[in-house]
Amino acid sequence: MSAPTTPEAVVDLLGLVAYGELLAFDRMAADARLAPDLRRRAALSEMAAAEIGNYRRLSDWLTALGATPDDVMAPYVEPLQAYHDSTEPKDWLEAVTKAYVGDAITDDFLGEIADRLDEPYRRLVRDVLHESRYADFAAAEIRAAIETDPRVANRLSMWARRLVGEALSQAGRVAAADRGALTALIARDGTDVQATFRRLTAKHTARMAAVGLNN
Amino acid sequence: MSAPTTPEAVVDLLGLVAYGELLAFDRMAADARLAPDLRRRAALSEMAAAEIGNYRRLSDWLTALGATPDDVMAPYVEPLQAYHDSTEPKDWLEAVTKAYVGDAITDDFLGEIADRLDEPYRRLVRDVLHESRYADFAAAEIRAAIETDPRVANRLSMWARRLVGEALSQAGRVAAADRGALTALIARDGTDVQATFRRLTAKHTARMAAVGLNN
DSSP states (O other), rough: OOOOOOEEEEEEHHHHHHHHHHHHHHHHHHHHHSSSSSSHHHHHEEEEHHHHOOOOOOOOHHHTTTHHHHHHHHHHHHHHHHHHTTTSSSSSHHHHHHHHHHHHHHHHHHHHHHHSTTTHHHHHHHHHHHOOHHHHHHHHHHHHHHHOOHHHHHHHHHHHHHHHHHHHHHHHHHHHHSHHHHHHHHHTTTTTTTHHHHHHHHHHHHHHHHHTTTO | OOOOOOOOHHHHHHHHHHHHHHHHHHHHHHGGGSSSSSHHHHHHHHHHHHHHHHHHHHHHHHHHOOOOHHHHHHHHHHHHHHHHHHHSSSSSSHHHHHHHHHHHHHHHHHHHHHHHHHHHHHHHHHTTSOOOHHHHHHHHHHHHHHHHHHTTTHHHHHHHHHHHHHHHHHHHHHHHHHHHHHHHHHHHHOOOOOHHHHHHHHHHHHHHHHHHHHO
């Protein structure tokens, strides 16, 4: 039996994810300018807009829990900003690969956490996971590019590995910035952190393979 | 009696507005970085996201009418880009004033056009008008800033006049880029263009006064 989820941990988690969504919106909206045509530009813009929808839901929950979203997000501003600064896409394919890899890892991570939370928090976190149609769009773009020029696979595989490396480095910075409740939640009594890590890695590897990229 | 709305004119109009939404999304998302705090940044980001929702509806309609959105939007890319390039906000208050003034003028213009269209086009165009809660947010920001420092009113009034001037200049460029059907629609038989212009101006003046700005 595990102890009930503390509201502090939930507030910190929601703050982290909320700021992640706000920043992802900002960067994805800017990346949309890299699109080769208006149809694709609109598609990435819509992916960005979906992040803001999720931000709003998290922010409303934070307020309902008696927290001030700005205060709760503040500790995570610097580490998340650092991630995006170090992974600025140079072209359209890097932008869609970042959207494809990054959103999915975030979702897997949230899914893992959600399953350890008590209700109503479990359902809340499950609710903000991304719609798969956006991932489908990004996956189709990557596959089509590799079909046209197989050498693209190597370049984008390297790029994806860099994204994951920077994300892990960012995770360390987030843990350092955390007030304690969030870290305690992730390493909650009975949680096998290594098993969690293996599951996240396996899902990432499968996702890479699904679009023709290698780990 | 007027002749029925031609589908060509509707397609051109929707193409113009759709590209306007796509570009407004892009610029407003970038402008959100000027926000003094995360709450305000999120609010402008949400206004931007609403533009993309409208873009999607217009784009779906264009496709349903047998048009290719990219082709229909193409003639308007340059003039609309020129408008935004010449009205890049320097700070947060210029950004919210641009959102407040610009979206409202677009909506008034669309409302005028909608009333001259046959169904189902009339309802379609009416449907993409913005939700007033976004304008309310921008208006509250402007009012609060003027209350704190009355000198702000002068600066923002000048900025708003520049926005309108650039928008009119852009409208001339749009008319020049148009293939003819759109211009014919706006100056449709029996339409008093001068009366339309007076109505749009009166609404703009009232809106400026409502937040403490002068024309």
